[in-house]
Amino acid sequence: MEKQPRLFSSEFFHKNRQVELVLSRGVLAWRELDKGGKRGSDIKSAPETAHGHSVQVCEIVAVHKTEGDGKDQGSNRSRKKANKHVLLLPYAFTAFFVRRTQQHQWRCSEITFHCASHSLREQWIQALSEQLSSLTNRPKSLLVYINPYGGKRRGKRIYEQKVAPLFRHAGISADVIVTEYANHARDHLKTEANLDKYDGVVCVGGDGMFSEVLHGLVARTQSDHGVDQNQPDAQLVPCSLHIGIIPAGSTDCICFATIGTNDPVTSALHIIVGDSQPMDVCSVHHSDIFLRYSVSLLGYGFYGDVLTDSERKRWLGPARYDLSGVKTFLSHNYYEGSVSFLPAEDTIGNPRDKLRCRSGCHVCQHKPSSKDSEWDMSEEKEKFNEGGSGGWSVIRGKFIAINAACMSCACPRSPKGLSPSAHLADGTADLILVRKCSRLGFFRHLLRHTNKGDQFDHAFVEVHRVRGFRFQPRHQEPVSLEDLSEAPKKTRFGTMCSAQTTCGYGAAHSSWNCDGEILPHAAIQVSVQSRLIRLFARGIEEPQRFTFEDPSSPWALEPGTQQPAA
Numbered sequence: 420m421e422k423q424p425r426l427f428s429s430e431f432f433h434k435n436r437q438v439e440l441v442l443s444r445g446v447l448a449w450r451e452l453d454k455g456g457k458r459g460s461d462i463k464s465a466p467e468t469a470h471g472h473s474v475q476v477c478e479i480v481a482v483h484k485t486e487g488d489g490k491d492q493g494s495n496r497s498r499k500k501a502n503k504h505v506l507l508l509p510y511a512f513t514a515f516f517v518r519r520t521q522q523h524q525w526r527c528s529e530i531t532f533h534c535a536s537h538s539l540r541e542q543w544i545q546a547l548s549e550q551l552s553s554l555t556n557r558p559k560s561l562l563v564y565i566n567p568y569g570g571k572r573r574g575k576r577i578y579e580q581k582v583a584p585l586f587r588h589a590g591i592s593a594d595v596i597v598t599e600y601a602n603h604a605r606d607h608l609k610t611e612a613n614l615d616k617y618d619g620v621v622c623v624g625g626d627g628m629f630s631e632v633l634h635g636l637v638a639r640t641q642s643d644h645g646v647d648q649n650q651p652d653a654q655l656v657p658c659s660l661h662i663g664i665i666p667a668g669s670t671d672c673i674c675f676a677t678i679g680t681n682d683p684v685t686s687a688l689h690i691i692v693g694d695s696q697p698m699d700v701c702s703v704h705h706s707d708i709f710l711r712y713s714v715s716l717l718g719y720g721f722y723g724d725v726l727t728d729s730e731r732k733r734w735l736g737p738a739r740y741d742l743s744g745v746k747t748f749l750s751h752n753y754y755e756g757s758v759s760f761l762p763a764e765d766t767i768g769n770p771r772d773k774l775r776c777r778s779g780c781h782v783c784q785h786k787p788s789s790k791d792s793e794w795d796m797s798e799e800k801e802k803f804n805e806g807g808s809g810g811w812s813v814i815r816g817k818f819i820a821i822n823a824a825c826m827s828c829a830c831p832r833s834p835k836g837l838s839p840s841a842h843l844a845d846g847t848a849d850l851i852l853v854r855k856c857s858r859l860g861f862f863r864h865l866l867r868h869t870n871k872g873d874q875f876d877h878a879f880v881e882v883h884r885v886r887g888f889r890f891q892p893r894h895q896e897p898v899s900l901e902d903l904s905e906a907p908k909k910t911r912f913g914t915m916c917s918a919q920t921t922c923g924y925g926a927a928h929s930s931w932n933c934d935g936e937i938l939p940h941a942a943i944q945v946s947v948q949s950r951l952i953r954l955f956a957r958g959i960e961e962p963q964r965f966t967f968e969d970p971s972s973p974w975a976l977e978p979g980t981q982q983p984a985a
């Protein structure tokens with residue numbers, strides 16, 4: 420990388436010590452000088468470069484004027500000295516910036532620089548502000564929905580105490596709606612919200628709340644563009660507004676997958692710096708009628724049965740998943756049917772390649788050849804229906820589980836996830852078929868989700884990277900008297916299709932678990948909608964070394980450096 424030309428270089432004071440402050444395009448750097456103007460001891464607040472400390476301008480949250488007696492003037496011991504400095508150096512500014520801590524968490528750090536000249540301070544603030552305002556990806560205005568009942572019912576407090584102050588600091592305005600009922604956010608987004616006013620929509624809650632916002636925003640985008648989302652083969656229009664998630668739910672699976680942690684401050688900082696993570700979304704239909712969107716797991720058989728059973732045990736709290744998991748495992752049910760799928764042929768990854776989706780993922784950035792990128796579900800379906808395969812493969816059999824993962828679905832319980840190499844934005848899903856097998860075999864398969872073993876390395880498991888799939892149970896589904904276009908309703912005691920209880924599904928059918936909601940039909944068709952939404956996130960960052968040779972280190976004085984007039 421080329422050395423960045425310096426724009427500004429000045430001497431300031433930080434904690435009563437003289438520092439050289441340098442602004443080059445995109446980087447703010449400082450190093451301590453001793454009395455002779457040489458480099459002195461370290462200042463520990465920002466990543467060290469080879470010669471000092473630096474912060475990328477794109478990770479600066481804000482720059483504000485500070486009173487000369489800023490709080491970093493020193494401890495009691497040095498108060499006398501500090502007071503002298505206040506008199507000598509009455510002008511100061513503070514830069515607030517992103518600092519990485521452990522486990523993918525970000526914090527907002529600050530550093531204050533003091534000087535004797537009013538105009539010097541003003542020039543620095545102006546130069547930094549200009550660079551910040553040139554970052555056009557940053558949101559200025561947000562629409563925020565808070566679920567006051569998500570997780571431990573702390574959504575409102577989390578937003579008010581941890582997030583709103585950061586947004587104010589960064590000059591972001593927010594219109595806040597505290598939801599009053601389930602699907603309030605979805606319905607408001609679908610019809611009422613004046614979205615032209617905003618740069619993004621933020622939900623404060625868990626995965627269910629995110630799903631509401633996703634459904635509302637996608638539905639609104641399609642209706643604004645005249646696209647009928649009931650058409651399974653429709654090419655959906657990507658949403659222009661970014662979605663931010665402030666985690667305040669029970670599982671926060673989407674935050675773990677896109678940021679690596681479920682920490683509200685970290686999420687707020689990703690929103691402030693305007694990060695952008697595209698995400699694929701699966702659209703799920705039954706008989707040409709739209710059911711739901713899914714971004715994480717679609718599971719029939721085992722995961723459908725666990726969810727159905729756990730919904731009846733809501734009163735048990737989170738322990739219900741363990742209990743239902745054990746019960747479902749012991750029942751060892753299998754279901755007959757046929758799975759048809761369209762393999763993703765021109766991708767550079769496969770589900771067993773151990774290429775994890777991380778920040779800047781090259782698999783997601785790979786552009787398929789024009790032939791593959793122009794694949795058309797409707798054309799392929801026509802060929803398939805006319806008797807030809809149209810590129811589709813068909814597998815019939817008895818399955819303990821049929822799972823489709825649009826992302827790894829990693830979470831603290833299953834650190835690798837259901838499909839460790841699934842990608843957030845490569846336009847595919849990983850389809851995992853677990854055929855009828857022994858209990859012990861299935862147990863080993865499940866166990867490998869929690870250890871280093873390869874969960875796909877069993878004769879009864881196969882995994883395919885697909886652009887779409889369909890499932891047809893062997894036995895005809897009972898006809899639902901319900902309006903098929905209605906999404907499943909969630910009640911306090913569970914999400915159940917009334918058809919399921921009134922028409923009496925036998926053991927011949929399981930249910931689909933669609934991102935934690937139960938679908939009312941077993942026969943479904945699924946299409947991966949590539950990069951339909953974008954989140955304020957950047958994918959999971961690889962751990963960084965905090966001391967590094969920064970190639971953009973601006974310490975060598977470049978020609979053209981301005982010395983602002985003091």
Ligand SMILES: Nc1ncnc2c1ncn2[C@@H]1O[C@H](COP(=O)(O)OP(=O)(O)OP(=O)(O)O)[C@@H](O)[C@H]1O
Nearest residue numbers: 569570598599600624625626627628668669670671
């Ligand atoms: N005001 C409200 N009253 C009742 N339900 C609500 C309200 N606002 C949102 N909901 C619903 O509450 C459900 C659960 O919310 P949320 O996802 O925020 O928390 P959670 O279920 O505890 O977390 P997770 O989904 O991560 O497990 C969502 O499906 C959402 O539709």
